Amino acid sequence: MATTSKKAAPGAAAKTPRRAATKAAPKAATKPVPKAAANAAPDDETGQEGAASEASATEAIYLSLLYAIMEHRLLAGTKLVEERLCEVTGASRARIRQVFARLAHEKLVTLVPNRGAFVSSPSVDEAREVFQARRVVEPALAAELAQRATPAKVRSLRRHAMEEDNARARGDRAAMIRLSGEFHILLAEMAGNAILEKLIREMVSLTCLIITLYDRPGAPACAEHEHRQLIDAIEQRDAARASALMAEHLEHIEGSLDLSMPDSGAPDFYSIFSKG
Numbered sequence: 295m296a297t298t299s300k301k302a303a304p305g306a307a308a309k310t311p312r313r314a315a316t317k318a319a320p321k322a323a324t325k326p327v328p329k330a331a332a333n334a335a336p337d338d339e340t341g342q343e344g345a346a347s348e349a350s351a352t353e354a355i356y357l358s359l360l361y362a363i364m365e366h367r368l369l370a371g372t373k374l375v376e377e378r379l380c381e382v383t384g385a386s387r388a389r390i391r392q393v394f395a396r397l398a399h400e401k402l403v404t405l406v407p408n409r410g411a412f413v414s415s416p417s418v419d420e421a422r423e424v425f426q427a428r429r430v431v432e433p434a435l436a437a438e439l440a441q442r443a444t445p446a447k448v449r450s451l452r453r454h455a456m457e458e459d460n461a462r463a464r465g466d467r468a469a470m471i472r473l474s475g476e477f478h479i480l481l482a483e484m485a486g487n488a489i490l491e492k493l494i495r496e497m498v499s500l501t502c503l504i505i506t507l508y509d510r511p512g513a514p515a516c517a518e519h520e521h522r523q524l525i526d527a528i529e530q531r532d533a534a535r536a537s538a539l540m541a542e543h544l545e546h547i548e549g550s551l552d553l554s555m556p557d558s559g560a561p562d563f564y565s566i567f568s569k570g
């Protein structure tokens with residue numbers, strides 16, 4: 295799957311200052327969409343080619359929103375204004391709704407009846423559940439990959455770690471967030487289990503949103519050396535060590551978040567938007 299790593303989301307490990315989106319009324323998204331969607335086919339295409347380009351146009355809009363959420367350009371609680379997205383992308387309402395439905399299925403967007411679509415605000419309990427699930431799945435995947443490691447896979451992982459370093463060196467926070475999440479997705483892809491890969495993709499995206507909500511101010515950024523240690527263990531085909539390192543890495547990410555706050559901090563969409 296050559297395109298899969300493009301979809302990847304960021305963030306498992308990146309850090310940003312705590313955002314205030316849950317405290318203030320979220321503002322409507324005004325320019326969420328993206329370069330990818332700019333090339334999207336118009337909605338009136340027909341025929342087989344039309345169907346194919348329609349699908350890829352839908353995918354482009356989906357990816358643009360996914361990236362914006364992952365890179366913290368769209369914050370938790372932000373309203374996604376359907377009309378505005380239609381304008382910016384040239385897509386029909388039906389297509390935009392299709393994208394919202396997909397993002398809602400992945401729990402990144404919350405659809406509120408008669409109010410619209412909002413970037414989700416995972417609760418503290420949901421955040422804990424995501425990390426609990428990641429701790430169950432990812433150490434096992436890392437061990438699995440260590441057993442199947444090939445020089446080509448290790449090279450590809452090292453190339454990815456290098457990209458993370460480059461983003462860090464040039465201070466490109468958005469890319470750092472995305473790449474750190476993509477590292478986990480790349481491991482899952484390489485382990486060769488499509489179902490777990492899909493699961494991890496979704497959990498990494500959710501982790502990104504969780505980080506925007508619960509990041510502890512001043513917490514250190516995700517240690518890039520932990521990705522390198524993992525790659526070393528995989529290269530050495532040391533499954534037990536790869537598994538232990540991944541478990542520790544996930545504990546560090548969760549430990550850098552402040553999950554002690556009560557859930558009442560989550561925005562109440564009904565009251566915020568009750569006036570329209």
Ligand SMILES: [Zn+2]
Nearest residue numbers: 306307474477
């Ligand atoms: Zn990581």
